[in-house]
Amino acid sequence: GENVEQHPSTLSVQEGDSAVIKCTYSDSASNYFPWYKQELGKRPQLIIDIRSNVGEKKDQRIAVTLNKTAKHFSLHITETQPEDSAVYFCAASGETSYDKVIFGPGTSLSVIP
Amino acid sequence: DTGVSQDPRHKITKRGQNVTFRCDPISEHNRLYWYRQTLGQGPEFLTYFQNEAQLEKSRLLSDRFSAERPKGSFSTLEIQRTEQGDSAMYLCASSLHAGGETQYFGPGTRLLVL
Numbered sequence: 001g002e003n004v005e006q007h008p009s010t011l012s013v014q015e016g017d018s019a020v021i022k023c024t025y026s027d028s029a030s031n032y033f034p035w036y037k038q039e040l041g042k043r044p045q046l047i048i049d050i051r052s053n054v055g056e057k058k059d060q061r062i063a064v065t066l067n068k069t070a071k072h073f074s075l076h077i078t079e080t081q082p083e084d085s086a087v088y089f090c091a092a093s094g095e096t097s098y099d100k101v102i103f104g105p106g107t108s109l110s111v112i113p
Numbered sequence: 114d115t116g117v118s119q120d121p122r123h124k125i126t127k128r129g130q131n132v133t134f135r136c137d138p139i140s141e142h143n144r145l146y147w148y149r150q151t152l153g154q155g156p157e158f159l160t161y162f163q164n165e166a167q168l169e170k171s172r173l174l175s176d177r178f179s180a181e182r183p184k185g186s187f188s189t190l191e192i193q194r195t196e197q198g199d200s201a202m203y204l205c206a207s208s209l210h211a212g213g214e215t216q217y218f219g220p221g222t223r224l225l226v227l
Contacts, residue, residue, distance in 0.1 A: 006155075034215065043204065043218040044156065089155045100146070100169060101216060103155035 002027040004092050006104030014112050019077045021107045023090035026071070030092040033066060033073050034101065039086045047088075048075070080111045115139060117219035119205050125225045126195055133191045134222045138207030145188050146216060147180055148204040156204055156218075162188060195226045 003026040013019050025033075031052035036044035050057045050064045050073065057064050063076040073092075077084055087108050093101040118137045126132050138145045143164055148156035159178070160170045164185040177195075182188040192199055202221045208214040 036218075043220050045218070046215050049215065091155075100158050100161055102158065103148075106153070106155045 002030055002092055002102040004090060004102050004104040006090050006107055008107060009105065010108045010110075012110045012112060013080050015080060015082060017080055019075075019080050019084070019109055019111075021075045021088055021090065021109075022072065023074065023092075023104050024070075024072050025092040025102075027092070027094070028068075028071065029094050032093045032101075033064070034091050034093075035064060035075050036089045036091065036103075037086045038089065038106075044089060077109075080109075082111050082113050085109055085111045117205055117207050117217050119203075119219040119222050121222055122220060123223050123225075125227065127227050128197060129194055131191065131193045132195060132224065133189055134203055134205075134224075135187060135189050136205030136207075136219055137187045138205070139217055140186075142207035142209050142217075143185075144208045144210065144214070144216075145182055146206040146208075147188070147190050148206065150202045150204055150221070159190075192224075195224075197226045200224055200226045 006023045034049035035047050037047045038044045048059050048062050048064050050066050052068055061078045066073045087106045089106045090104040091101045120135045146161040147159040150156045158171050159174050160180050162182040165182050177193045180190045202223050204221045205219040206216040208216045
């Protein structure tokens, strides 16, 4: 089955700097890669996703890149703000009828004012 | 509120007791997922439904766990003979269709087994 790894497990950046979180997946059939943000005590919320027919996707300060050959995908947050502090989870799934989303272990991001 | 809802939000029980959690997905969402999340970890897949059909159950799920979605709308997750290791946040999520669709999470039920 699918296995998703995520690095780093913790990340501290100064406000205004960029943050990068990297993930790898094992199942070459996976073709949907969402990223979730979870603030302390709250539910995971989707922030961006990418499909395998796209190499990069951007939404304001957030961008995701995908390298299907290497089975890598990354989250990039630019101009970080204190409210970006949270745990970020990458995930992978296929698009066949009976696939499920497998989550990485998470990255705890702290943005220092 | 038209989002995913879960009940109860918190549950404290003694070891050996049975507990049942409820999840109400976003209306018209065909898929419903149950996850377990422990501190410092990502959501761990437990099981999921396409309408009323349970399509897959994690091998990590012992036979003390059972889930139902009898009418293809709300779902229940029951844990029998709870153990301290069952203490976790139980998250429910729903999506409109199959894989590749955004999963919307509920607030979770936090279970503490004493």
